[in-house]
Amino acid sequence: MKNHIVSVGSEFPEFKKLAVVSLDKGNEFYEISSDDHRQAGKWLVMFWWPKDFTFVCPTEIAEFNKKFDDFEDRDTMLVGASTDSEFVHLAWRKNHDDLRGLKFPMLADTSKSLADELGILEANEKVAYRVTYIVDPQGIVRWVAVNDLSVGRNVNEVLRVLDALQTDELCPCNWTKGEATLAA
Template sequence: MISVGQKFPEFSKLAVVSLEKGKEFETITSDYLTNEDDVWTTIFWWPKDFTFVCPTEIAEFNKNFGEFSDRNTRLIGASTDSEFVHLAWRNNHDDLRGLKFPMLADTSKSLAEDLGILTNDDQKVAYRATFIIDPQGIIRWVSVNDLSVGRNVKEVLRVLDGLQTDELCPCNWEKGQETLTV
């Protein structure tokens, strides 16, 4: 699995960005991750659309969209389902209609494979992986959950806060607390 300190892999994928007819899809590339505006990226993966744990996570990320924006961080959700399945799911699930971030479609599974987050069974779906990427496109944090356990969005925000201080943060540190001095 790709890890902290490595460059996020290059990619070009279709994503669902809107429910408006004719404006549903957009191509997102790895160029989107590197920028001169000091914008961070959090990309999180779920195993499959139209499942049970996944929409709880996606909805929670969406509820916290403003928290990520306040931290100058863009959100991207992703799975190995197609853009058409993403669109159908958004249209059919109350908690997903108003998403404020793109749903990336990795139908070839090439990006998930490059990241090393595919299951080792016949389905080859992505684990519940979360990556925090700095403005230079370098992975600064990775967390992977097994398929049955949803992640903690508040913990993703806490780690993002710590990384953005560029200081030493002790165990259980939270934004606003003292960092360590050497």
Template sequence: MLSINEKFPDFDKKSVVSIEYGKEFENISSSRLVSTADAWTVMFWWPKDFTFICPTEIAEFNKSHGEFKDRDAFLIGASTDSEYVHLAWRKNHPDLADLKFPMLADTSKSLAEELGILDKDEKIAYRATYIIDPSGVIRWVSVYDLNVGRNVKEVLRVLDALQTDELCPCNWVKGQERLTV
């Protein structure tokens, strides 16, 4: 599995960005991650569309979208389902209809495989979350079991800590003192 201080892989994938007819799809590429100075990226993966835990996580990331945006972080959701399945799910699930971030479709499973987050048996992505700095380097990765949802507040906390570029103690939250050496 790719880990911290490694370059996030290059990719160019179809994504669902809207449910409005004619504006549903857009290509998202790794060049977009490093094209904006000082922009961070948070990419989170879920195993399958039309499941039970996944929409709770996606909805929570969506509720927190403004907080990621305030931190100059581009949010991307991803799975190995196709863009058409993503679109159908968004149209079918009320919590997903108004997403403010793209749903990346890794139908070839090439990106999930390169990241090392593809389940060997089912060939679906684990619940992985990456924080990628403006130069395209992975600064944090977290992977959860297929049956356990992640904590979006923890992703925000870690992003805050990484963006200070200082030493942050255990359980540190934005606004608290950082360590001095």
């Protein structure tokens, strides 16, 4: 197991994993890879949660889903991920009112290989911490936020940072889209 988290400036690891993309019989699963966002020339936001069928996780997933169009408007591929299997993801989506209509894939890292390579596995239970990655279209990690297992993240902050990174300019503290950037 890795001891360090893949961080800013690093290349995001290559992966090819099954994801739940639909509740329609026969179309539930789709393989996604690290090349998908690069080939499309898009940014990637991948957010991890510890376990399906828990309490904090669906609040985050539902909030990302509410903001899905905001990510789309920013040419950003949104992917949710955990170490649960695609079958557990599918059962959870079918079972939870807030998850049935998800517009983004739920990646299944059943082997825990991607979470391990990212260095985001909690030591005892070997589940992923609540980690959010923003990856540019070239596959370079531009932002990482890590929350402990018990604390949900702020989706608006993810969007704010994505906006700032996409300006490719200097953005002061608390900067929001539409405000002036700094001149060097």
